[in-house]
Amino acid sequence: MIRFVFRFLGLWILAAAFIFLIYDGTKSIAAGVVLIKPFGETWNDIHAGSLQALQPLMERHSPWLWDPAMLSVLGAPTWLVLGVIGMILVLLGRKKKPLIGYARR
Incomplete structure (x- = not known):
């Protein structure tokens, strides 16, 4: 259950990071200089x-x-900080790989 919460929050935070990346990109295009x-x-x-x-x-x-x-x-940059936090949460919430062979014991 906690893995689901980590993945869920991580994906929402990654979505927010993408929104801030688009926000910075559109402001930069409109101004003609890089704005972060x-x-x-x-x-x-x-x-x-x-x-x-x-x-x-x-x-x-x-x-x-x-x-x-x-x-x-x-x-x-906001998108970088949120992206790193989101990736860490998604990695913490990933499913364990199934063990095969003698490693099952």
Whole structure:
């Protein structure tokens, strides 16, 4: 059951990544230059309070986790971050390969 949930969420997140890829592409074509919306800006547009609450929490537990790690994720394109998260969830939810031969025991 949990595999189904991982696959389901992963596919929805991959669909959202594709939508953001198309969004960035159409904005880039219309402007004539490459425009990429960072993940931090998208998160801030959706729910700014949670992003602002996450920073002190992460800095309190491990300061290195916020400055190099999380800031690089927040600066990455939205479609890339969502695509990686979606692929990880789909891979976690995939069905196990059937065992054959002596490996069944």
